Amino acid sequence: MNKSMLVTGGAGFIASHFIRYIRQKYPETHIMTIDKLTYAGSKKNLEAVIDDENYHFIEGDIADEQFINDIFSEYDIGGVVNFAAESHVDRSIKDVKTFIESNMLGTAVLLQAAREAWNNADELDTRRFHQISTDEVYGSLGLDSDEKFNERKPYDPRNPYSASKAGADMLVKSFGHTYGMNVVTSSSSNNYGPAQHEEKLIPTIIANALKGQPIPIYGDGKNVRDWVYVTDHCEALDLIYHNGKTLEKYNVGGGNEKTNHELAMMICDILDHLKPGQYSHKELITFIDDRQGHDRRYSVDYSKIKNALGWTPSTPFEKGIYKTVEWYVNQWEKVSH
Ligand SMILES: NC(=O)c1ccc[n+]([C@@H]2O[C@H](COP(=O)([O-])OP(=O)(O)OC[C@H]3O[C@@H](n4cnc5c(N)ncnc54)[C@H](O)[C@@H]3O)[C@@H](O)[C@H]2O)c1
Structure with missing residues (x-):
């Protein structure tokens, strides 16, 4: 079996954790x-692996057809894990086109290049294409319901980001059905952990609290997200990439539903402990105008991956969030001294 893996979007948050995880577990890959x-x-984000013999970084755009075709003709790629995407909902509300280009067109370009290269190698049905998707493709759940997203739930994306991810998922499935490609898709809930971009909710809460600035929370703060620790997600992706069934989809969740307000309060408690001051960081929490089309609640049913592949999230939220806040505080102290 060809053990080489093309990981797109590797300099981003989740993919860089995934690369470190795979480098450690499968040094021969x-x-x-x-x-x-x-x-x-x-x-x-890739400092830990960038000089490894078995690691190779190339700067380029997955939506650039010539560039991607050249990569597939130059290298014998055994499988693709496609993380590359524009990932911030707020940006998608202001600039839809970039999201369509990277998330949909980029996925289509990768699929086409992989199909051609693997067809020529006579291994179209063995080389894997793993699409990294999101629970946001399923839409929004009611605050009062106890419904969760399972893999049979019809897609109902409600913002340009989730629509672009849903479109990409459909393309992936179509390449599996039409050309017999060995595709698999995973949809995870919100990830958290070290080294997430500062524009996302948890880093924003921590950074603003450390700076003594207002901590912005959308609307009434009651929107619910289900949080999974990033390395737990990487473990799930490893299992799905290696053992998931062709054309199947697997949902990955953390079993940690928190309102945004609750989350901010928990982070402030940790900061009050790590960086005690004259006032509680909670006093900085400020409710701001709601995001347009803000999905109310996400909750992921991960029983399929649990039963089929034996995965469950292993990091308790209290432990994961403490480690995460501690990491940001250490980074903050490094730059402010
Ligand atoms: N962060 C989450 O909570 C979460 C949850 C579920 C699914 N996802 C999905 O996981 C993937 C990674 O998310 P993340 O939060 O780590 O994202 P991120 O924004 O931290 O990283 C995305 C990376 O992709 C790269 N990229 C963007 N467009 C590109 C293009 N056209 N060509 C090549 N590279 C490009 C960026 O430079 C960046 O390094 C995305 O597909 C996202 O939809 C994220």
Whole structure:
């Protein structure tokens, strides 16, 4: 079996954790990363692996057909894990086109290049294409319901980001059905952990609290997200990539539903402990105008991956969030001294 893996978007938050995880667990696997290095990507996230013999970084855009075709003709790629995407809902509300280009067109370009290269190698049905998707494709759940997203739930994306991810998922499935490609898709809930881009909710809460600035929380703060620790997600992705069934979809959740307000309060409690001051960081929490089309609640049913592949999230939220806050505080102290 060809053990080389193309990981797109490797300089981003989740993919950089995934690359470190795979490098440690399968040192013999050759990993190649393509990343456009948008504002969200940083080679700093790859410092731990960048000089490894079995690791290779190439800057480029997955939506650039010539560039991607050249990569597939130059290298014998055993499988693709497609993380590369514009990932921030707020940005998608202001600039839809970039999201369509990277998330949909980029996925289509990768699929086409992989199909052609693997067809020529006579291994179209064995080489894997793993699409990294999101629970947001399923839409929004009611606050009063106890419904969860399972894999049979019809897609109902409600913002340009989730619509672009849903479109990409459909393309992936179509390449499996039409051309017999060995595709698999996973949809995870919100990830948290070290080294997430500062524009996302948890880093924003921590950074603003440390700066003594208002901590912005959308609307009434009651929107619910289900949080999974990033390395738990990486464990799930490893299992899905290696053992998931062709054309199947697997949902990955943390079993940690928190309102945004609750989350901010928990983080402030940790900061009050790590960086005690004259006042509680909670006093900085400020409710601001709601996000347009703000999905109310996400909750992921991960029983399929649990039963089929034996995965469950292993990091208790209290432990994961403490480690995460501690990491940001350490980074903060490094730059402020
Ligand atoms: N963060 C989450 O909570 C979460 C939850 C579920 C699913 N996802 C999905 O996981 C994937 C990674 O999310 P993340 O939060 O780590 O994202 P991120 O924004 O931290 O990283 C995205 C990376 O992709 C790169 N990129 C963007 N467009 C590109 C292009 N056209 N060509 C090549 N590289 C490009 C960026 O430079 C960046 O390094 C995304 O597909 C996202 O939809 C994220």
